[in-house]
Amino acid sequence: MRLAVSMPAIAGEKTAKHRREEGLMEHRDLFPAFVTVLALLVYFWNMMACGRARARHGILAPATTGHPEFERALRIQGNMLEQLIVFIPALWIFSLTIQPLVGAALGLIFVLGRIIYSVSYASDPAKRGLGYGLGALPTVILLVGGLVGVILQFVAEG
Amino acid sequence: MRLAVSMPAIAGEKTAKHRREEGLMEHRDLFPAFVTVLALLVYFWNMMACGRARARHGILAPATTGHPEFERALRIQGNMLEQLIVFIPALWIFSLTIQPLVGAALGLIFVLGRIIYSVSYASDPAKRGLGYGLGALPTVILLVGGLVGVILQFVAEG
Amino acid sequence: MRLAVSMPAIAGEKTAKHRREEGLMEHRDLFPAFVTVLALLVYFWNMMACGRARARHGILAPATTGHPEFERALRIQGNMLEQLIVFIPALWIFSLTIQPLVGAALGLIFVLGRIIYSVSYASDPAKRGLGYGLGALPTVILLVGGLVGVILQFVAEG
Numbered sequence: 001m002r003l004a005v006s007m008p009a010i011a012g013e014k015t016a017k018h019r020r021e022e023g024l025m026e027h028r029d030l031f032p033a034f035v036t037v038l039a040l041l042v043y044f045w046n047m048m049a050c051g052r053a054r055a056r057h058g059i060l061a062p063a064t065t066g067h068p069e070f071e072r073a074l075r076i077q078g079n080m081l082e083q084l085i086v087f088i089p090a091l092w093i094f095s096l097t098i099q100p101l102v103g104a105a106l107g108l109i110f111v112l113g114r115i116i117y118s119v120s121y122a123s124d125p126a127k128r129g130l131g132y133g134l135g136a137l138p139t140v141i142l143l144v145g146g147l148v149g150v151i152l153q154f155v156a157e158g
Numbered sequence: 159m160r161l162a163v164s165m166p167a168i169a170g171e172k173t174a175k176h177r178r179e180e181g182l183m184e185h186r187d188l189f190p191a192f193v194t195v196l197a198l199l200v201y202f203w204n205m206m207a208c209g210r211a212r213a214r215h216g217i218l219a220p221a222t223t224g225h226p227e228f229e230r231a232l233r234i235q236g237n238m239l240e241q242l243i244v245f246i247p248a249l250w251i252f253s254l255t256i257q258p259l260v261g262a263a264l265g266l267i268f269v270l271g272r273i274i275y276s277v278s279y280a281s282d283p284a285k286r287g288l289g290y291g292l293g294a295l296p297t298v299i300l301l302v303g304g305l306v307g308v309i310l311q312f313v314a315e316g
Numbered sequence: 317m318r319l320a321v322s323m324p325a326i327a328g329e330k331t332a333k334h335r336r337e338e339g340l341m342e343h344r345d346l347f348p349a350f351v352t353v354l355a356l357l358v359y360f361w362n363m364m365a366c367g368r369a370r371a372r373h374g375i376l377a378p379a380t381t382g383h384p385e386f387e388r389a390l391r392i393q394g395n396m397l398e399q400l401i402v403f404i405p406a407l408w409i410f411s412l413t414i415q416p417l418v419g420a421a422l423g424l425i426f427v428l429g430r431i432i433y434s435v436s437y438a439s440d441p442a443k444r445g446l447g448y449g450l451g452a453l454p455t456v457i458l459l460v461g462g463l464v465g466v467i468l469q470f471v472a473e474g
Contacts, residue, residue, distance in 0.1 A: 023344040025412040028181040030470050033409045037463045040402050044459065047398065061441040062384075062391035068220075075220035077398070082205065082235070084401050085242050086198050093191045096183040125219040143202065147195045154188050186339040226378075233378035240363065240393070243400050244356050251349045254341040283377040301360065305353045312346050 031100040032092050035107030042114050043084060046077040049122070072125060076118050083114070083135055090142035097149025106138035113138070189258040190249050193265035200272050201242060204235040207280070230283060234276050241272070241293055248300035255307025264296035271296070347416040348408050351423035358430050359400060362393040365438070388441060392434050399430070399451055406458035413465025422454035429454070 117131025275289025433447025
């Protein structure tokens, strides 16, 4: 395991070249990678809540209806999936053309928004607005910022 | 903001090393990144059309049926999601093992196909064929080309 | 085509620098890239089975119900999509912070599990357990391992 070997390395000593030779991630990529994993853990929690609601109400696959609690859990999971397909690529493109730390900070707001969305939607779908907005706003900023970032870097590099 | 600093750089002067130290994307990655953002903007437009149809026909969450216009908008968005999960990774793997410009050109055909698909499906689901095919064909080429590209590069590098 | 040029290169001679100048993928990335393509081919097969079931039973878009065989095919495809959004990013983050070969091996178990899931679910949804577990277990390991890998690399690099 290369990690065991690289652990004692003096902080900052490791160059981009060494990192690549060991097959490790660029340092700047650790920020969007960390936020990606957090967002996927929220999604994983959504999936487990959905599976539990299916079992609790005895709804057999492939049925996707049968009890309001299950249907809400299924929509929470489905909506997270719909958001993740935009969020993850936008987070990375923004982070690599604008700024990894700003990208990660926006990503953490997304993660927080999705937790609020999941809890509030499960209790009452009508209350999903705040969490939805808190999840959608950083995604829009990451996507539009990523577009601007790609164009600016392209122009700068000719 | 590093971009402000890097903007005045003489075109072509920036090396891969400088780019990494500033945390920027490799130049070759700008092509698939640009097309990824365009495809996500089409999806975003699909999501907004779906939300508007839900509101217009007073269909309360978590219902996924209730009016043909909403159901069409939901399928357009759902189908785009189903395509994006293949398209985005295939675009990147093709671009990084075969050719970024060819990958981006195929990706632009996908984006065009999905716009035609969205407009024609919304007017009449039976007319979705052309747009669907124009979206699916480049995706298949990117996926099969990506498989060939990975194998060729692996063989070439031993 | 750069691949034609790079093919005769003596194995191992190509450095990371040359690879980047030609726009090629880092060698370590070929392992998760290969597994990503395989997983997408399984999904593609799921999509085609779903389209065929829709046609066979004359179910017109945008309907998502109408015959058990079609509904099962739709859930198989939908479930694969739900898994891929976690699997693909987790596979790459694990591979680039822990180990590409271990990541790829776990990914191959996922691919095998999803093939078993697809076949068994299509014959009888109640038999989907083994394939589902065989797909989900490596995904959980990749995701949790990716989280640990990001944190360890961050700590090691200060």
